[in-house]
Amino acid sequence: MYLQLTDEKLIGLLRKNDPLALETLFNRYYKQLCQFCAVYTKDYEAAEEIIADLFIKVWDGRHDTAILNIKNYLFISARNLSINYTQKKKDPVDSIEDISFQNHLFEDGSTPFRILSGRESVSGILRLIDTLPERQREILLMSRIDHIDKSKISEILGISIRTVETTLYQSIKELRRMLKDSTNLKSNS
């Protein structure tokens, strides 16, 4: 295997039609890319399909383009493809009018106390995460993927590291506020 080769060396081999170079890149980035994609698609299977297509595209384009930084190229392409995907199958659940998270919480019988403590909390928070402003949601989730740190996020999204940090903190603040609101709502009713 080519495990110890750098990305640039692998791209060089790829241009000489070496499938093993593609496989090494695949093993190196596949999982991260799928997780990254799933932030947008909210569907891991769809993410896997998008990423497989992306690697096919890299193979087909191996002679035409030379990429200066394959990692950035993969992540930026993955983001564009995922956004295209989500725009194509506009999920009605995503529109802002439909977001009334209190109802969601009541539906499955979770009480605010369970949300702030115990096992229900995870699914409750996950549901709230989907109601965050897009950028906040994007950065909060992305920064939880292994091997993707804030400098990588800043490169992929084209914003400063500082903006990544402040947006992350805003997302946490916003979630805490929503959790509090849902607690108050329940105790008042």
Added chain:
Amino acid sequence: MEDNSYRLIVAYFEKTISDEELTELREWIELYPGNQEQFWETMQILEASKSYFKKTDQVGTASWQRINAHIQKEEKSNVGRKIHWLAYAASILIIGSMSLWWYKHSSYKADTAVAYTEVINPEGQQSKILLPDSSVIYLAGGSKIKYRKNFSGNKRSVSLEGEAFFEVMHGKKPFMIQSGEIATVVLGTSFNVRAFASDHKVTVTVNSGKVGVMKTVRGKNHLIKYLTPNEQIEINTITGLYAFDTANAADVSAWIKNHFVFYDVPIREVMASLEHRYGVRIEFIEPEIGNSRVTAKFKNMPLKDVMDELMVLSGLTYIEKNGHIFIYSVNQKGGKIMN
């Protein structure tokens, strides 16, 4: 201040927290009961958001099989290959005929005593140069061109170090710009070449006409790509890898009118352009902060205004000392500079 506590909690969660920060976090938690609440809620949120990603240890075997099937199929399909080779053959033909044409027209032997004209711009100074064939070169600060007086010989040949915008008059002799191993060949067009040695890359952007970009290997020119208007090629001069893209050519060459247009450009490159334009030294205290990207336009603005605006956009800070600018991230101030 509130951000600082979040910063500490996130670092704690990610296990990247330093000993000093850990002490700071402990003290902060004990300071006030609400802080403890903030700590636990934040930890829960981070934990929950991590669980967003499926805990799968499967390595995408199915996906790889699909990709692999595609590779195999392509290798077997002769038709696909033939088309590919045909395209190759065609491009070789073009290069072939072009280099043949050069061989016929260029006289490499002769003229030992050729007179050259050289124009060197110091940092911070731009100039406009009229060439013997009425072509015009706008030469950026910190850049140098050299050409044969009267353009004798069978091609109009100019060597460039740095950045220049060319408006080439139509002529029978090809116009050729040599920047290191990269040659740009045209008959009559306008385009921008950026080839500062310190960038380790050459970028060619075409405004009008058609431009051929070639790489010189052992004295022979190999065509890399033809560019048409608003196309751009960026060649890494260390690895030889190149990236092809579209770009707004008018923006790229805006510097000739003392305008700067940066569209999603790493701030490191922005600063390099400012260095050449204003003749200052600009340094990043932490190299990685140079990666953040900015989009901005400046028309004829003094350096201070440009810097102030860029700092607002990027969230960075700078200090100036004896015409030397140091950029740093506010976060990292304290310790490092003082020590």
